[in-house]
Amino acid sequence: MKNTVKLNREFRYAYRKGKKFVTDYLVFYFYDNRQSLNKLGITVSASIGKAVCRNRIKRLIRAAYSARKDELNKGYNIIVVARNKAANASYEDILKAFDYCIRKSGLK
């Protein structure tokens, strides 16, 4: 997957300075990256589950992002942190939470 947030300092900047929205399944951070495209970063901590479970959550978040990718305004770094409830979430739950965050943030 191209255009992802990789550096640790970018994540730390998002947690400290970025805007934040919280749902049952996700925590959604974003900030202006002064470029002409969007970047996605996903955090799933080890306390949520084993490797299979964490990989599934990452795929669902990535699928939700790619479904809404073209509707978003450009020029933001987006960090999505999975919460413990997301371990048993379906795709629809994740997509709904993602839509809610987008609407709240005004990225659309």
Added chain:
RNA sequence: AGAGCAAAUCAGACAACUGCGGGCAGAAGCCGUAAGGCUCUGCAUGAGGAAAGUCCGGGCAUCACAGAGCAGGGUGCCGGGUAACUCCCGGUGGAGGAAACUCUAAGGAAAGUGCAACAGAAAAUAACCGCCGAUAUAUUUCGGUAAGGAUGAAAAGGCGAGGUAAGAGCUCACCGCGAUUCGGGAGAUCGAAUUGGCGUGUAAACCCCAUCUGAUGCAACACCCACAAAGACUAUGGCUUGCUCGGCUGUCAGUGGGUGGCUUGAGGUAUAUAGAAAUAUAUAUCCUAGAUAGAUAGUUGUCUAAUACAGAACCCGGCUUAUAGAUUUGCUUUUAUU
């Protein structure tokens, strides 16, 4: 039909659309100082039986070579297999089960040291009570004695007879144990005979004996590009393994990015041969993930018992642990009927 034992296989399938990873082919562009990378189209392809735990073994790489000794560590019935093994196969002894069968860290306690709480006379050079003899005399001293005695996990081979002052493997029969010889076996060991007269347990306590072992792990290591180019210590040094020897030599110290290492391998499948088996050999055939913040997802339909445990990260061989279910083969035993 019930109960059980052993071995093996599978780990959802098919179709459509959208999307992702690397590979091959093609096409023009774009980004970057450079090494190099990105975009588009087509084709086929893309997680496991444990990928897990990291408990062992090996490959591979670096340390000049991988050398010697000590220390430290591993292993420990016998034979075979293997690249190697704390693995596998077959056997011996022991334990469990009615049986099929299962389990087994199983060398040495007579090389030495240590430990055995409490209880008990005594826990390893056994004399408190008792028994017997002598002395002495009114219950004192000396000696003999392991048959009997509370305790304890364990009490000086067991049990019976003879024997004796009382006793005792002191003697004998049977049983147990050790040694020697003979026979079977490749060996562990088994059987028989002769002989000894036999002081407990613990080595997953130290240890002894035999045998194996250099250290560090792919974020190893090799190479490329850009920037920086100023330093520190220098043979009485530095590196090499914990130490000693031996050996080598100027050594140490940056930042950011990229490429290789990276998947054809002690490989898989089928057949044949050798073998009791593990396994080996030969022939044919196949190529089947290789990412680097890390690729398998979403939607829909059909079938189905299939909703479990669970995600490759240098690669192999094992072991251990987790696991819904489904299927097959062989065997034991109980009951009923013929």
Added chain:
RNA sequence: AGGGGCAUAGUCAAGCGGCAAGACAACGGACUUUGACUCCGUCAUUCGUUGGUUCGAAUCCAACUGUCCCUG
């Protein structure tokens, strides 16, 4: 990915084969008109779990579970 440690009462902990110390907390009692302080007493039936060695295991061995740390 590689390597190392820890687990004992509600909490902090000692213990290195033979009775599981101690402190705080909690509870009960004494002192006091009452409370605090102080004093006395009680509190581990299975030492993370499961096996093994041993007469005997918190301790030794093996396999698991949880948790913490180190290298980068």
